[in-house]
Amino acid sequence: MSLNQKLQACRTEARLTQQQVADVLHVPRESISMWEKGNRVPGLRQIEDLARLYSVSVDFLLGNEEKGGKVDEREILCRGLINNPAVHLELSKWFDFLDEWGDLIVDAKVVWNNDGKPPKKLDRGPDFTDSRAAPTLASEVRSFYELGTNAISDMYSLLDEQDILVYRANLGDWSDPSQPGISGAFHNHPKLGYCILVNVQNSPGRQSFTLAHEFAHALFHYNSRSLISIRKDSSPREYFADAFASHFLVPTKEMNKLIENWGWRNHLDPHKAIELAYVFRVSYVFMLNRLRNERHITEEQRQEWSTLSPAALAQQLGLDASVFHKPGTQALNLHRYPASVLQTIRDLINRDELYVSQAADLLDVSQAQIQSLLLSEPARATESEQKEACEFAF
Amino acid sequence: MDFIDKLLKNNCVIDTSLLSNFVFTGRAHLLQQLVGGPVYITPAVMDPAETLLPNLYSFAPRCEFLKPLHEVFANSDERYAVAAPFIQSFALGSGTLWQPIELTADELVLSRRYSDRAIWKETTGVDGRFKKRGLGAGEAEACAVAVTRGWSLLLDDQPAVELLKGLGLSIPIARTCGLLQHAVESTYLTCDDAMQLFNSEIVDRFGFHATRLQGAERQRLWFRCNPVPQCVWEAA
Numbered sequence: 001m002s003l004n005q006k007l008q009a010c011r012t013e014a015r016l017t018q019q020q021v022a023d024v025l026h027v028p029r030e031s032i033s034m035w036e037k038g039n040r041v042p043g044l045r046q047i048e049d050l051a052r053l054y055s056v057s058v059d060f061l062l063g064n065e066e067k068g069g070k071v072d073e074r075e076i077l078c079r080g081l082i083n084n085p086a087v088h089l090e091l092s093k094w095f096d097f098l099d100e101w102g103d104l105i106v107d108a109k110v111v112w113n114n115d116g117k118p119p120k121k122l123d124r125g126p127d128f129t130d131s132r133a134a135p136t137l138a139s140e141v142r143s144f145y146e147l148g149t150n151a152i153s154d155m156y157s158l159l160d161e162q163d164i165l166v167y168r169a170n171l172g173d174w175s176d177p178s179q180p181g182i183s184g185a186f187h188n189h190p191k192l193g194y195c196i197l198v199n200v201q202n203s204p205g206r207q208s209f210t211l212a213h214e215f216a217h218a219l220f221h222y223n224s225r226s227l228i229s230i231r232k233d234s235s236p237r238e239y240f241a242d243a244f245a246s247h248f249l250v251p252t253k254e255m256n257k258l259i260e261n262w263g264w265r266n267h268l269d270p271h272k273a274i275e276l277a278y279v280f281r282v283s284y285v286f287m288l289n290r291l292r293n294e295r296h297i298t299e300e301q302r303q304e305w306s307t308l309s310p311a312a313l314a315q316q317l318g319l320d321a322s323v324f325h326k327p328g329t330q331a332l333n334l335h336r337y338p339a340s341v342l343q344t345i346r347d348l349i350n351r352d353e354l355y356v357s358q359a360a361d362l363l364d365v366s367q368a369q370i371q372s373l374l375l376s377e378p379a380r381a382t383e384s385e386q387k388e389a390c391e392f393a394f
Numbered sequence: 395m396d397f398i399d400k401l402l403k404n405n406c407v408i409d410t411s412l413l414s415n416f417v418f419t420g421r422a423h424l425l426q427q428l429v430g431g432p433v434y435i436t437p438a439v440m441d442p443a444e445t446l447l448p449n450l451y452s453f454a455p456r457c458e459f460l461k462p463l464h465e466v467f468a469n470s471d472e473r474y475a476v477a478a479p480f481i482q483s484f485a486l487g488s489g490t491l492w493q494p495i496e497l498t499a500d501e502l503v504l505s506r507r508y509s510d511r512a513i514w515k516e517t518t519g520v521d522g523r524f525k526k527r528g529l530g531a532g533e534a535e536a537c538a539v540a541v542t543r544g545w546s547l548l549l550d551d552q553p554a555v556e557l558l559k560g561l562g563l564s565i566p567i568a569r570t571c572g573l574l575q576h577a578v579e580s581t582y583l584t585c586d587d588a589m590q591l592f593n594s595e596i597v598d599r600f601g602f603h604a605t606r607l608q609g610a611e612r613q614r615l616w617f618r619c620n621p622v623p624q625c626v627w628e629a630a
Contacts, residue, residue, distance in 0.1 A: 357529070367458065
């Protein structure tokens with residue numbers, strides 16, 4: 001079978017129209033038609049994206065490899081999301097990045113302290129799902145990582161410090177029934193250990209919850225190679241991960257202490273709930289759930305209050321409303337990657353062990369971006385910044 | 395400079411970095427003057443279909459040359475905001491400033507081979523530091539076209555140079571600094587202008603990564619006018 005015939009057959013098998021493929025690849029529909037008729041040949045980037053979208057290998061499309069044989073886990077996962085081809089493509093890109101990053105750090109002998117298993121002290125076996133134990137385990141994990149009981153200021157940094165690679169992507173809108181998105185995914189990579197994918201189209205508070213939820217999978221479901229968080233998945237693993245995330249992000253004792261100290265017991269209202277959500281850096285609806293579960297509010301109150309706009313509530317109190325905004329599709333570029341990845345890339349380029357074009361290809365950004373953002377000399381401090389530095393010169 | 399003269403008489407396929415060095419600094423016409431016509435560009439570097447899309451700023455293009463337009467939108471980097479109109483006008487100059495290359499199926503297969511790190515196993519005498527990854531898509535396609543069609547390569551990427559050498563292929567290659575030297579010798583540019591363009595604009599302003607490690611010493615490539623126009627590596 002020639003390339004064009006394969007392209008047509010694979011698209012049909014994936015149940016996608018030419019227009020859907022064109023929309024995801026940002027090319028005119030006519031290009032897809034010409035590739036399938038054999039009038040034109042796609043470029044290397046496009047053939048890679050087509051292979052991701054159709055869950056086949058590039059080498060199969062180019063005739064160097066037979067189809068079938070090993071059906072890997074990613075194929076199964078991606079096929080389950082075929083209703084949203086853009087998400088499918090992003091998920092596939094994530095898997096490819098992990099494979100390439102894994103190869104690179106092994107080759108370059110980069111120190112990576114994540115073997116895909118939790119620290120011994122936290123190990124409860126590879127598939128722990130008893131959600132009654134979630135509060136205790138959340139507290140143990142906090143204690144192990146010396147996090148105290150206060151709000152976790154930045155889940156991204158916390159995970160990056162543990163060599164848990166968190167990759168950001170636009171993974172669609174959960175609330176869109178025609179093209180449902182996903183909030184995140186967890187993958188236990190053979191070379192990188194556990195890695196997390198997170199949807200940046202959700203509010204920062206919701207992202208924290210996803211990260212804590214995937215962290216639970218990493219610590220307590222490490223036998224699973226990959227898990228994707230989709231809406232209304234009520235499997236025991238997902239239920240446990242939700243319970244863990246709830247108690248990890250908002251420890252009951254700390255929440256109750258705040259409510260007592262501020263004299264809010266029996267006086268809670270939506271504005272007080274938004275302030276609590278702000279303090280713990282979680283979403284408003286999550287906080288309402290948490291308050292309902294701890295019987296600070298009733299189910300009726302939860303339902304009624306959740307009809308209010310969290311951003312508007314925050315604004316009324318002079319809080320930073322961006323914490324509660326759903327930012328929509330974002331231009332990520334280098335922001336897709338954690339600081340540790342970019343730091344490693346920078347070091348490798350500066351040691352002539354990786355070249356700008358290779359780094360740009362790996363990170364899927366322009367060479368200009370690598371040169372201007374990652375490698376250039378940082379801008380000098382402004383006069384007022386320098387004055388501030390003098391203030392601390394003691 | 396006979397070598398570059400001869401090389402430029404052939405059809406020239408260009409990679410992203412070298413193209414960007416000329417276009418971002420507003421010197422696309424100098425490139426056209428040097429090549430004596432349009433440069434040939436593969437889809438991974440610039441895809442004609444993407445240049446026609448109306449919402450170029452709002453999504454990340456797949457082709458490398460247009461990506462900074464989207465990145466400017468996302469990061470508001472002043473340098474690239476200045477370059478954006480140059481990128482756009484060059485992109486619209488298809489047929490005069492540049493000519494899109496339609497890859498053949500064989501060239502696509504060869505591009506894939508060059509972009510796969512397994513290709514290094516077929517090379518001899520290449521230092522291990524180049525072998526951490528295959529070539530970037532733009533470089534892989536440009537090399538595949540140059541090899542298949544016997545064209546010249548305008549390219550700065552050292553792994554691509556090493557790969558072709560390691561595969562025993564002698565493809566004529568010109569780099570940014572060498573082209574500027576040729577531009578001075580051809581009186582398209584004064585030496586002071588070339589020096590300013592390479593040292594201050596291309597390297598200092600746009601961050602072209604013209605450095606290398608020689609032993610323990612970090613060196614930088616400079617365009618110098620004395621005693622003659624030349625490209626020299628000096629301690630950074």
